[in-house]
Each structure stands twice: as C-alpha cells, then as structure tokens.
Amino acid sequence: MSKKLTKRAEDYSKWYNELVVKADLAENSAVRGCMVIKPYGYAIWEKMQAELDRMFKETGHQNAYFPLFVPKSLFEAEEKNAEGFAKECAVVTHYRLQNDPDNPGKLRVDPEAKLEEELVVRPTSEAIIWNTYKGWIQSYRDLPLLINQWANVVRWEMRTRLFLRTAEFLWQEGHTAHATEAEAITEAELMNNVYSNFAENFMAIPVIKGLKTESERFAGAVETYCIEALMQDGKALQAGTSHFLGQNFAKAFDVKFTSKEGKQDYVWATSWGVSTRLMGALIMTHSDDHGLVLPPNLAPNQVVIVPIYKTDEQFDEVSEVANTIMSDLRARNISVKYDNRTTYRPGAKFAQHELQGVPLRIAIGPKDLENGTVELARRDTLTKEVVALDALTDVVEGLMTTIQDDLYKKAFDFRADHTTKVDTFEEFKDVLEKTGGFILAHWDGTNETEDKIKEITKATIRCIPEDSVEESGVCVFSGKPSNRRVLFAKAY
Amino acid sequence: MSKKLTKRAEDYSKWYNELVVKADLAENSAVRGCMVIKPYGYAIWEKMQAELDRMFKETGHQNAYFPLFVPKSLFEAEEKNAEGFAKECAVVTHYRLQNDPDNPGKLRVDPEAKLEEELVVRPTSEAIIWNTYKGWIQSYRDLPLLINQWANVVRWEMRTRLFLRTAEFLWQEGHTAHATEAEAITEAELMNNVYSNFAENFMAIPVIKGLKTESERFAGAVETYCIEALMQDGKALQAGTSHFLGQNFAKAFDVKFTSKEGKQDYVWATSWGVSTRLMGALIMTHSDDHGLVLPPNLAPNQVVIVPIYKTDEQFDEVSEVANTIMSDLRARNISVKYDNRTTYRPGAKFAQHELQGVPLRIAIGPKDLENGTVELARRDTLTKEVVALDALTDVVEGLMTTIQDDLYKKAFDFRADHTTKVDTFEEFKDVLEKTGGFILAHWDGTNETEDKIKEITKATIRCIPEDSVEESGVCVFSGKPSNRRVLFAKAY
Ligand SMILES: [Zn+2]
Ligand SMILES: [Zn+2]
Numbered sequence: 001m002s003k004k005l006t007k008r009a010e011d012y013s014k015w016y017n018e019l020v021v022k023a024d025l026a027e028n029s030a031v032r033g034c035m036v037i038k039p040y041g042y043a044i045w046e047k048m049q050a051e052l053d054r055m056f057k058e059t060g061h062q063n064a065y066f067p068l069f070v071p072k073s074l075f076e077a078e079e080k081n082a083e084g085f086a087k088e089c090a091v092v093t094h095y096r097l098q099n100d101p102d103n104p105g106k107l108r109v110d111p112e113a114k115l116e117e118e119l120v121v122r123p124t125s126e127a128i129i130w131n132t133y134k135g136w137i138q139s140y141r142d143l144p145l146l147i148n149q150w151a152n153v154v155r156w157e158m159r160t161r162l163f164l165r166t167a168e169f170l171w172q173e174g175h176t177a178h179a180t181e182a183e184a185i186t187e188a189e190l191m192n193n194v195y196s197n198f199a200e201n202f203m204a205i206p207v208i209k210g211l212k213t214e215s216e217r218f219a220g221a222v223e224t225y226c227i228e229a230l231m232q233d234g235k236a237l238q239a240g241t242s243h244f245l246g247q248n249f250a251k252a253f254d255v256k257f258t259s260k261e262g263k264q265d266y267v268w269a270t271s272w273g274v275s276t277r278l279m280g281a282l283i284m285t286h287s288d289d290h291g292l293v294l295p296p297n298l299a300p301n302q303v304v305i306v307p308i309y310k311t312d313e314q315f316d317e318v319s320e321v322a323n324t325i326m327s328d329l330r331a332r333n334i335s336v337k338y339d340n341r342t343t344y345r346p347g348a349k350f351a352q353h354e355l356q357g358v359p360l361r362i363a364i365g366p367k368d369l370e371n372g373t374v375e376l377a378r379r380d381t382l383t384k385e386v387v388a389l390d391a392l393t394d395v396v397e398g399l400m401t402t403i404q405d406d407l408y409k410k411a412f413d414f415r416a417d418h419t420t421k422v423d424t425f426e427e428f429k430d431v432l433e434k435t436g437g438f439i440l441a442h443w444d445g446t447n448e449t450e451d452k453i454k455e456i457t458k459a460t461i462r463c464i465p466e467d468s469v470e471e472s473g474v475c476v477f478s479g480k481p482s483n484r485r486v487l488f489a490k491a492y
Numbered sequence: 493m494s495k496k497l498t499k500r501a502e503d504y505s506k507w508y509n510e511l512v513v514k515a516d517l518a519e520n521s522a523v524r525g526c527m528v529i530k531p532y533g534y535a536i537w538e539k540m541q542a543e544l545d546r547m548f549k550e551t552g553h554q555n556a557y558f559p560l561f562v563p564k565s566l567f568e569a570e571e572k573n574a575e576g577f578a579k580e581c582a583v584v585t586h587y588r589l590q591n592d593p594d595n596p597g598k599l600r601v602d603p604e605a606k607l608e609e610e611l612v613v614r615p616t617s618e619a620i621i622w623n624t625y626k627g628w629i630q631s632y633r634d635l636p637l638l639i640n641q642w643a644n645v646v647r648w649e650m651r652t653r654l655f656l657r658t659a660e661f662l663w664q665e666g667h668t669a670h671a672t673e674a675e676a677i678t679e680a681e682l683m684n685n686v687y688s689n690f691a692e693n694f695m696a697i698p699v700i701k702g703l704k705t706e707s708e709r710f711a712g713a714v715e716t717y718c719i720e721a722l723m724q725d726g727k728a729l730q731a732g733t734s735h736f737l738g739q740n741f742a743k744a745f746d747v748k749f750t751s752k753e754g755k756q757d758y759v760w761a762t763s764w765g766v767s768t769r770l771m772g773a774l775i776m777t778h779s780d781d782h783g784l785v786l787p788p789n790l791a792p793n794q795v796v797i798v799p800i801y802k803t804d805e806q807f808d809e810v811s812e813v814a815n816t817i818m819s820d821l822r823a824r825n826i827s828v829k830y831d832n833r834t835t836y837r838p839g840a841k842f843a844q845h846e847l848q849g850v851p852l853r854i855a856i857g858p859k860d861l862e863n864g865t866v867e868l869a870r871r872d873t874l875t876k877e878v879v880a881l882d883a884l885t886d887v888v889e890g891l892m893t894t895i896q897d898d899l900y901k902k903a904f905d906f907r908a909d910h911t912t913k914v915d916t917f918e919e920f921k922d923v924l925e926k927t928g929g930f931i932l933a934h935w936d937g938t939n940e941t942e943d944k945i946k947e948i949t950k951a952t953i954r955c956i957p958e959d960s961v962e963e964s965g966v967c968v969f970s971g972k973p974s975n976r977r978v979l980f981a982k983a984y
Contacts, residue, residue: 029624030566031559031611036624039554039639046555062531063538067523068560068613068644068660069582072589074522076599086589090561091601092613093585095648097564097578107568109583109610118601119523121560121584121613132521132528141835147531152560152644156587168560343633 005355007289012233019283020162023292023356026279033160033167040356041279043300045170048278049150051202051297052172055194061146061174066128068152069119074127078252081126084219088156090121090167121154126220126245126271129175130253137177137267139258144187145177163280164237164492171275174242177267179257181246184268185223188244191272192225195240203278204295204408205229205285206415207239208438208487210463215447218271222246228462228487230415231284234436236462236489239281242272280492285411286380292357293380295407296400303329303336303396304358306349308365318364321389325362325374328393334400354379359403360396380407421485425476428488432457438489440468442482444475453477453488462487497847499781504725511775512654515784515848518771525652525659532848533771535792537662540770541642543694543789544664547686553638553666558620560644561611566619570744573618576711580648582613582659613646618712618737618763621667622745629669629759631750636679637669655772656729656984663767669759671749673738676760677715680736683764684717687732695770696787696900697721697777698907699731700930700979702955707939710763714738720954720979722907723776726928728954728981731773734764772984777903778872784849785872787899788892795821795828795888796850798841800857810856813881817854817866820885826892846871851895852888872899913977917968920980924949930981932960934974936967945969945980954979 005022006014021027025041028034037045053063069092076082096113100106122128129147136142154168174191178184192209199205207227217224221243229239250256250266257267286293296302305325307318322338329336339349346363353361363375374392377384380403387395418437422428431439443449443461454460468484475482497514498506513519517533520526529537545555561584568574588605592598614620621639628634646660666683670676684701691697699719709716713735721731742748742758749759778785788794797817799810814830821828831841838855845853853869860866866884869876872895879887910929914920923931935941935953946952960976967974 027624027627029559030563030620031561034559034561036559037557039556042556043554062535064531064534065529065662067521067526067528068646069523069526071522072599075589076597079597082589082599086591086599089587089589090584090611091586091589092582093601094583095581097567097574097581097583097612099578105568105571107564107574107578109585119582120589128522132519135519154560170557 005289005291008232015289016280016284017162019287019291019355025283025292026162028162031167033157035162035166035168037170037276040300044282044294044298045276045279047298047300048198048203049172052194052198052274053148053150055198056148056172056174059146059190059194061148061176063149064147065149065151066125066132068122070122070125070128072118072120074131075120077127078130078220078249080248081124081220085123085155089123090154090156092119092121122151123153123155124271124273125149125151125153125173126175126249127253130249130255130269133175133177133267134253134255137255137257140179140260143177143179143257143267144183146174146187147176148172148174161280163276163283166276169276171273173271173273176270177250177255178270179259179265179268181268184246184270185244188223188225188242188270188272191270192227192240192242195242195272195274196227198274199227199229199239199281200408202295202297203282203285204297204404204411205239205281206408206412208463208465209467210465210487212241212463213447213450213461213486215450216461218243220245220248221271222248226463228489229281229285230418230438230489231281231492232414233284234418234490236438236491237277237281237284238462238491239278240272240274243270245269245271286407287357290382291355293407294357294359295404296359297404299357299359300335301337301358302334302400303360303362304349304353305336305338305362305364306346306353307338307340308346308363310366314366317366317369321364321369321374325389325392329396332393332397334396360399362392378403380410422476423473428453428459428476429457432459432488432490436490438462438487440485441476441488442473442484443486444478444480444482446478449475449477449480457490459488459490462489462491497781497783500724507781508772508776509654511779511783511847517775517784518654520654523659525649527654527658527660529662529768532792536774536786536790537768537771539790539792540690540695541664544686544690544766545642547690548640548664548666551638551682551686553640553668555641556639557641557643558617558624560614562614562617562620564610564612566623567612569619569623570712570741572740573616573712577615577647581615582646582648584611584613614643615645615647616763616765617641617643617645617665618667618741619745622741622747622761625667625669625759626745626747629747629749632671632752635669635671635749635759636675638666638679639668640664640666653772655768655775658768661768663765665763665765668762669742669747670762671751671757671760673760676738676762677736680715680717680734680762680764683762684719684732684734687734687764687766688719690766691719691721691731691770691773692900694787694789695774695777696789696896696903697731697773698900698904700955700957701959702957702979704733704955705939705942705953705978707942708953710735712737712740713763714740718955720981721773721777722910722930722981723773723984724906725776726910726982728930728983729769729773729776730954730983731770732764732766735762737761737763778899779849782874783847785899786849786851787896788851789896791849791851792827793829793850794826794892795852795854796841796845797828797830797854797856798838798845799830799832800838800855802858806858809858809861813856813861813866817881817884821888824885824889826888852891854884870895872902914968915965920945920951920968921949924951924982928982930954930979932977933968933980934965934976935978936970936972936974938970941967941969949982951980951982954981954983
C-alpha cells in the first residue's frame with residue numbers, strides 16, 4: 001500500500017479516510033459500520049481515557065458498569081428517549097444457534113431459543129441505569145450519586161465513517177442523580193466545562209461552549225450543553241455533550257427520595273458523554289497533507305530516535321548515544337522510542353513517523369557523533385535544526401510545551417479566521433459557500449426558521465454560545481426581532 | 493437492609509451471594525443473568541486491570557479494539573470453536589424498532605429491518621480477530637503480532653451467579669500470531685506465568701499451573717494452559733487460561749505469511765484471558781463471616797480513618813490530626829480515606845468498613861489526642877492495637893506488606909491442608925465428601941475414565957500440574973497404569 005495521501009485541497013474527505021487507515025489508527029471491519037481500532041489509534045484513545053478518567057475522579061465521580069442489553073420494556077419507558085433511538089437499535093431476539101439441517105457445517109438461529117422479551121443493545125444507558133438507581137436511592141443521604149461508565153454502545157447508522165459515525169463506538173457516559181434542580185444544572189455545566197478544558201488544554205482543540213436548541217437536544221433532555229469545534233474544511237464537529245435531564249427519567253422509572261425534611265420528591269438527573277469521535281476531531285484539527293499531527297499530550301511516543309549508519313560499528317556507537325538520550329528524556333517523563341528496526345531503512349522510518357504524527361524526531365548519524373550533535377525535526381512545522389547533545393534534553397522538554405501551545409494557537413487562529421458575523425441571509429449563504437466555518441447570526445428563536453435555514457443551506461445551529469452578548473438585531477431569515485447571535489455551521 | 497451475613501459454615505453459597513450485594517460489589521440487573529458492577533466492586537476490578545495491563549505491556553503487548561458483533565459466517569468458520577459456543581450465543585437479528593400499532597406507546601421489532609446475516613454478540617473474539625489479522629499479516633516482518641483487548645463478552649448461561657458465571661462479563665483477551673510453533677507455545681506459557689504471578693503476588697491467591705485435559709480444553713485450542721485456585725469451601729476455581737491454538741484459526745481464516753526464506757506458511761496462534769470471575773476468586777479466597785477481606789494491593793482504600801467525637805470542637809481537633817496522618821500516608825503512596833460523614837455514627841462506619849474489607853482502620857478520639865495515640869485495627873486478623881502517633885506511618889507502611897503476605901500464607905496453608913494424595917477410588921470419594929479440596933490421583937489418560945469419575949463424583953480434572961513429578965502408579969478408577977498424578981476437584 002502506498003503511503004502517499006490525497007491532498008486535503010483535492011478531496012478532504014478522501015484525505016481523512018486515507019489518513020485514518022494509513023496512519024494505522026483504525027479500519028473498517030467485516031461487520032457493517034463497525035470499526036477495528038488498531039493499536040496505534042487505541043494508544044491515543046487510552047491517553048484520552050486516562051486524562052478524562054482523572055478529571056472525572058477529581059470532580060467526585062466513580063466508575064461502575066451496567067449491562068450491555070436493555071429489555072425492550074425498559075427501553076420504551078422514557079418516551080422521548082425511546083423515540084429518539086428506536087430507529088437505530090440493534091435487537092437481540094434469540095439466545096442460541098444450532099446446526100443448520102439444510103447446510104452441513106453451517107449454523108442457523110435456533111427458532112426455539114427465541115427470547116420472551118427482546119433485548120436492545122444499548123445505544124445509551126439512561127434506561128437501564130435509572131431502572132437500577134431506583135434500588136439505590138431512597139433518601140437524601142444517597143444523593144448526589146455521581147457515576148461514570150466506560151463502555152461500548154451501538155447505534156445502527158446508515159452512513160458510517162471511521163471514528164466520526166460508526167455503528168459501534170466506545171465512549172464514557174456519566175449519569176448523576178441530585179436532590180435539587182439547581183444542583184443538577186450545576187453538574188451538567190461543570191461536566192461541559194470539564195470537556196472544554198480537556199479539549200483545549202489536553203487535545204489543543206479550541207471549542208465553543210453553549211446550549212443546543214430544542215431541535216438539536218438529546219432525546220429526553222431538558223437542556224443539552226455542548227462543546228463545538230471547527231474542522232479544517234470549515235465544518236463543525238460536536239465534540240461532547242452534557243445533558244440536564246430534569247426529572248424525566250426519575251418519573252419514567254419512579255425514582256423518588258425522602259428529603260431531610262421528610263418530603264418525597266423525584267430525583268433530578270444529568271448525563272454526559274464523549275466518544276471515540278474525538279479521534280476524528282483530533283485528526284481534522286491538527287493534521288496536514290503529510291499525515292497525522294499529534295499534540296505531545298496525545299502522542300503514544302512523543303519522541304522517536306532514528307539511527308543512521310552503514311556499518312555495525314556505527315550502529316553500536318549511535319545506539320549507545322541513543323540509549324543515553326532515552327534515559328535522559330524518560331527521567332523527565334517524556335516518552336521516547338528508539339526505532340532500531342533493521343528491516344527498514346531510515347527513509348521509510350522517517351515517512352512512517354511523519355505519517356503517524358510523532359511530535360519530534362531525532363536522527364543520529366556518524367557525522368553527528370563526531371560533532372556531538374543530533375538532527376531534531378518538528379512534525380508540526382516540518383522544520384529541522386541541529387542541536388548540541390548536551391542541550392538536547394532541555395530543548396526537547398521545552399518543545400513539548402511549545403508544540404502543544406503552537407498547535408492550539410494555530411487552531412485558534414484558524415477558527416478566528418473562519419468565524420463570520422453576518423446580518424443578511426444573502427451574506428449567510430455566501431459565507432457558507434465561499435469560506436464555510438462558523439457563522440454568528442441573529443435567529444428568531446423558532447424551530448420553523450431553524451428548519452428552513454437547514455433545508456436551504458444544510459447549516460444547523462451548533463449552539464447558543466455561553467459567552468454570547470445581548471445585542472438586539474433581526475433574524476437573518478425571518479426579519480423578526482432577536483436579542484443574541486447564535487452559532488451556525490454545516491456539521492459532521 | 494440488614495448488614496448481617498449468613499455464616500459460611502451455615503450456607504457458603506448464601507454467604508457469597510449476600511456478601512457480594514451487601515459489600516456493594518455487584519447486584520443482579522433487570523436483564524436475565526447480567527450484573528451491575530457497583531462502584532466499590534468496579535474500583536477493585538480497576539486495580540486488577542491496571543496491574544494486568546502493566547504486565548501485558550511490559551511483555552510487549554499492545555491494546556486494540558475489535559467489533560462486538562461477529563457475522564454468523566465468520567463465527568462458524570472455525571468449526572470446533574463454533575460448536576463450543578453456538579449453544580450460548582446472543583444473536584442480533586434486527587436493526588430497528590417501530591411503534592407497535594397494537595399497543596400505543598409501546599415499541600416492537602420492525603419486521604422490515606431484518607438483517608441479511610445474523611450477528612452473534614462475541615462470546616470470545618478469535619473469529620473476528622483472525623478475520624482481521626488476515627489483512628495485517630503478509631510477511632515475517634509483521635510477526636509476532638502481540639495484541640490484547642479489554643472488552644465485554646456474552647455467553648448465554650442458564651444458571652448464573654454474580655461474578656462467577658454471568659451472561660455478560662468483562663475480560664481481557666490476548667490474541668497473538670507467530671511465525672513458529674515453538675514461539676507460540678512459549679507465548680502461551682509466558683502468559684500463563686503472567687497470570688500466576690498476578691494471582692499470587694498481586695491478589696495473594698496461590699494457584700496451580702498446569703495443562704487442561706482434552707475434554708476441558710478451550711474449543712478450538714490445541715493445548716489449554718490454566719491456573720487453578722482453591723476456594724474456602726473446598727471447590728476449585730479456574731482463574732485464568734492461556735491457549736496454544738496451533739494453526740487452527742490461521743487455516744480457518746487463511747492467514748499465511750512469507751518467511752525470510754520466501755516460504756509461505758500458516759501463522760501460529762495463541763489466545764489468553766482472565767475476567768471479572770477473578771472477583772469471585774478474590775472473595776472466596778480471603779473473606780470471612782464478617783465480610784470482604786481485601787489484600788492491600790486490591791483495596792480501593794487501604795486505610796480508613798474514623799473520627800470519634802461528641803462536640804464540634806473535638807471533631808475539629810480530631811480532623812486536624814486525621815489530615816496530618818492522611819498526608820503522611822499519601823506521601824508513601826498509601827491510599828487513605830477520612831470517613832468524616834456526619835450522617836452516620838462510628839459504629840455504623842466500623843461495620844461498613846469491616847464488611848467492605850478495608851485492610852486497616854484508624855480510630856481517633858479525644859482520649860487518643862491526649863495520649864498522642866490512635867487505635868489501629870487490622871481487618872484480616874480482626875486485632876486492634878494502640879499505636880503512638882509518631883510511629884504510625886511506619887507501622888502502617890509495614891502492615892501493608894505484612895497483611896499482603898499473611899493473606900497469601902493463610903491461603904497457601906489452607907490449600908496445603910486441603911490437598912490430598914489418594915490411591916484408591918474409595919479414598920477419592922471419601923476425601924471429596926469429607927474435606928473436599930484438591931485431590932492428586934493417578935489417571936489412565938482416557939476421556940472415558942475422566943467422564944465416569946465426573947458422573948459418579950462431580951469432580952473433574954482441573955489440570956495436569958506443571959510441576960507434577962513422574963511417578964508410576966495405577967489409575968484410581970480403572971487400575972490401568974499411569975505415570976503421573978493429576979489434579980481433581982469439584983469446581984465452580
Ligand atoms: Zn480558509
Ligand atoms: Zn477444611
């Protein structure tokens with residue numbers, strides 16, 4: 001397989017698909033719409049998991065695990081939620097296979113092993129979890145209940161793309177229960193802030209925090225908070241959501257608690273999640289025509305060392321220096337790999353590490369040994385410099401921060417360049433067509449207008465930004481009054 | 493719910509079920525045979541995961557993720573494996589629900605959304621993984637391929653018990669590919685050794701390493717290595733297995749590689765796994781009539797501090813000392829929780845931490861403040877001592893090792909006491925009935941004898957121990973010659 005990628009300017013979508021496969025992140029499987037996450041892609045996901053898990057625990061949450069299956073009768077209990085997910089559910093109807101009498105060596109579903117009640121493979125776990133919480137919550141002393149689950153979920157999407165929309169995906173889902181409405185709202189906001197901190201400070205992806213409109217809300221939620229990121233092709237990507245669920249699930253599953261004062265009331269709820277979709281956001285924020293670009297925080301190997309040599313003796317000498325560099329870098333908690341494979345030439349190694357986005361590459365050859373230097377190459381800027389060996393550890397350590405910050409800044413500037421305030425629908429359509437990106441425009445607050453704009457332009461309201469200022473104006477579409485701009489974009 | 497447990501001597505099985513629920517480890521869910529792993533139980537599982545994951549990576553393995561579903565045609569490709577699991581498969585047949593026209597507000601499976609090919613929910617992942625490996629392996633340069641997956645799997649068991657046998661369980665499954673038979677066998681043995689080290693050094697559970705007999709082998713394996721532990725009621729528990737799969741899956745999925753010499757050959761394989769079943773082994777090795785007993789390595793909180801006070805002023809004074817103790821212990825990497833809940837009395841807290849197996853409890857009251865001491869209670873021995881505050885950190889640190897070692901020793905001695913060499917079938921039945929435990933006996937090597945012994949006594953051959961010595965004798969059942977003893981027991 002050629003390692004050359006299609007250029008982004010040529011065909012962004014093709015570039016993305018090729019990059020995911022060629023950089024060894026993921027690939028399609030034999031199961032329609034389900035992906036295989038390859039070791040290199042999974043190692044990046046593990047870095048995300050570890051940091052998120054730390055942030056969840058730091059904010060008082062504990063992990064638990066709930067069943068993969070949801071009995072149909074529980075699934076349908078919260079009507080809006082059920083309605084929202086019914087059309088994309090994988091359903092288990094039987095629990096046994098048998099030899100197929102018509103096809104020797106083949107199996108068929110055993111018609112006698114039909115389940116009395118069908119089981120839905122969880123598309124999200126509110127139903128099974130709130131049915132469980134009923135047994136866990138009696139008194140205010142049992143609240144708040146702050147739980148997270150790392151799990152796989154299944155949504156039978158018709159058009160799938162690696163990481164962005166797959167039938168099965170990996171995610172975390174937080175599910176919390178509270179004694180008061182105010183506390184639940186605070187929790188939903190807190191977790192949206194955790195997500196935005198994670199995206200910006202860890203993934204180097206700038207995001208806009210805000211509230212979804214009614215039509216874009218999670219099925220069963222009272223409010224949906226979200227973080228929205230802007231991809232290089234000018235389309236938005238929803239990177240995380242946090243829902244204030246009101247008492248909807250508590251009522252559907254009859255979960256009440258006795259307050260300190262002895263009063264009975266339904267419990268208030270939130271849920272919040274991010275998924276392997278973040279891998280897509282990562283790729284489409286930082287990468288280039290040469291392949292993946294990783295912020296140091298997410299790189300399985302932050303530094304790779306490639307030896308240049310002709311003779312065995314040279315290889316030994318270079319390896320000795322490489323080993324010293326490795327232990328110096330590891331002592332500063334920098335992950336480093338020595339690519340001493342003898343089955344590949346330096347050029348092939350350079351190409352692979354570039355494609356896979358290793359932030360820094362160190363090359364050491366016989367000339368370097370003579371001069372007491374190495375060649376240091378930055379993946380994000382594709383620049384090289386010669387660095388004295390005795391300064392190397394400090395330089396590399398400094399670059400870890402510099403690269404992380406530069407990637408954020410670059411993405412931030414890109415977003416600033418591609419965010420446009422428009423005041424007429426002509427302008428709206430023009431900007432959308434010519435530069436894409438985020439559009440800040442007045443909207444009259446109705447579903448009807450939102451739907452019509454979507455129909456005509458394919459742009460949706462990504463969110464009502466948290467930091468939007470009051471400003472009187474008129475809706476770009478209907479001309480009706482509006483008191484704040486909302487964020488429009490075409491989206492993944 | 494009363495926190496009092498049934499005594500082990502009264503009804504071991506009832507004691508186990510009660511302990512799992514009352515210590516907040518897990519509970520049954522609304523889905524037949526599927527459990528909810530509660531936060532406290534899950535925190536223990538996370539400790540196991542972290543250590544195993546570290547050990548896998550140290551031995552060169554990488555994590556990846558493969559689909560939850562296996563298309564029926566792939567599932568049936570390796571015949572023995574398919575035969576072994578066909579009878580306990582959850583099968584997805586449809587991908588959509590719709591409103592039920594006969595029951596307003598209810599959903600039903602959409603008959604028009606029937607899958608062309610049914611999907612089996614993975615009971616184990618050899619099929620989907622080897623179908624994927626076909627695309628990954630062409631040359632000797634692609635080998636060995638050393639991959640592990642953390643995942644949920646489903647086996648539709650008819651009789652289920654929390655942790656020990658559940659329809660859905662969590663596990664890790666390693667799947668490796670090698671150029672030679674010898675290398676694959678070495679890998680299978682290595683991973684069985686990783687499991688035994690983990691069980692003994694981390695979980696404080698002594699295990700017997702060995703090989704399964706043909707009838708107890710994994711479906712599709714050439715050899716199954718295993719570790720077997722002995723529970724307090726004299727029954728064995730298989731705690732982990734590692735399979736040498738020969739070329740069975742490579743042949744079923746046509747996975748060949750080109751050797752250095754340019755020859756084509758099928759790839760050699762292993763797979764190996766441990767699951768949430770280890771939670772059952774943990775409980776039934778160390779716990780007592782008061783509840784869970786945790787080795788320090790597995791305790792979410794290694795130490796708990798309970799304040800004893802009447803006035804607010806006393807509470808403040810005690811808390812100040814508690815905070816100092818906490819930071820001293822944390823500085824030595826000892827996890828400690830200050831149970832300063834005002835909604836529970838000390839007696840209730842003592843009972844809860846005892847039930848949940850916290851290795852050490854520190855109680856501090858006004859008297860202690862005067863004397864510069866605390867009361868230190870060991871969960872494993874139920875002994876208490878008064879310790880001077882300025883010696884406390886050292887004493888606690890020492891006890892972490894002592895308790896871990898003592899628990900292993902206690903379990904080891906129990907096993908020694910309950911392992912019996914027998915030479916006649918009368919003795920065999922007698923020991924099994926009176927003391928239970930492991931029985932070392934000669935066996936003639938035939939399936940027939942193994943089956944008959946099982947039929948009559950319910951005991952199975954747990955393994956042919958790795959360290960069994962050659963010794964001529966006669967089979968306890970058939971009287972035919974035998975050259976080594978094998979390990980029998982009734983088993984979970
Ligand atoms: Zn542009
Ligand atoms: Zn005994």
